[in-house]
Amino acid sequence: MRALITGANRGIGAAMLTHGTTAGHEMLGTSRTGDAPLLSLDVTDLASITDLAETLGDAPLDQLVCNAGIFADRGQSLDTGYPPQMWAEGFETNVTGVFLTIQALLPHLRRAPAGKIAIISSQMASDTRAPGGSYIYRASKAAVLNLGRNLATDLCPEGIAVGIYHPGWVQTDMGGGSADITVDQSATGLLARFATLSLDTTGCFETWDGQPHAF
Numbered sequence: 001m002r003a004l005i006t007g008a009n010r011g012i013g014a015a016m017l018t019h020g021t022t023a024g025h026e027m028l029g030t031s032r033t034g035d036a037p038l039l040s041l042d043v044t045d046l047a048s049i050t051d052l053a054e055t056l057g058d059a060p061l062d063q064l065v066c067n068a069g070i071f072a073d074r075g076q077s078l079d080t081g082y083p084p085q086m087w088a089e090g091f092e093t094n095v096t097g098v099f100l101t102i103q104a105l106l107p108h109l110r111r112a113p114a115g116k117i118a119i120i121s122s123q124m125a126s127d128t129r130a131p132g133g134s135y136i137y138r139a140s141k142a143a144v145l146n147l148g149r150n151l152a153t154d155l156c157p158e159g160i161a162v163g164i165y166h167p168g169w170v171q172t173d174m175g176g177g178s179a180d181i182t183v184d185q186s187a188t189g190l191l192a193r194f195a196t197l198s199l200d201t202t203g204c205f206e207t208w209d210g211q212p213h214a215f
Helices: 011-022 046-055 084-110 135-158 183-196
Strands: 002-005 026-031 063-066 116-120 161-166 205-207
Touching (some): 002 011, 084 116, 135 161, 161 183
Parallel strands (some): 161 205
């Protein structure tokens, strides 16, 4: 299997890259800086996305994992926070960047026997969980969940499955040291979910450990 993971320089992305490689798969990872062995990709820059697609050449891609994302509005005040530029940056990375990356790499996924797209969203995308706060992150992850669901509909006739996943509350820079699970637990769980993704389950919204998540 040949897979590409965006945002693979740290955290869950780096762990997925390591575990996939250890399992014997051809794993490609990206980062904004593109320090070797990672490929360069800034999902907010269309030229960077286009360059990545050209770098991959004509080779098929079995799996695309859209993992790159930001959580810039942690701790913002409802009365004085959430400036417009923060909204723009959050959606540019977490939604638009996901769509443009998928769009650019679709030709590679179509060359695979059964291409798969995995989108890392969050339980914070669910409209059944509304504890308040983090409005930009929650809204952007809800938007990318909706994006994934609609892509699943459009790509199913082409044999490409799309899954959307909550990675868990993970002990990373984003999740904090008091989070529930380690990056290795999240990464191994997510890779297992991707392996079982098929046209029968396309459009799913699942947790890292295989539980269906409420929308």
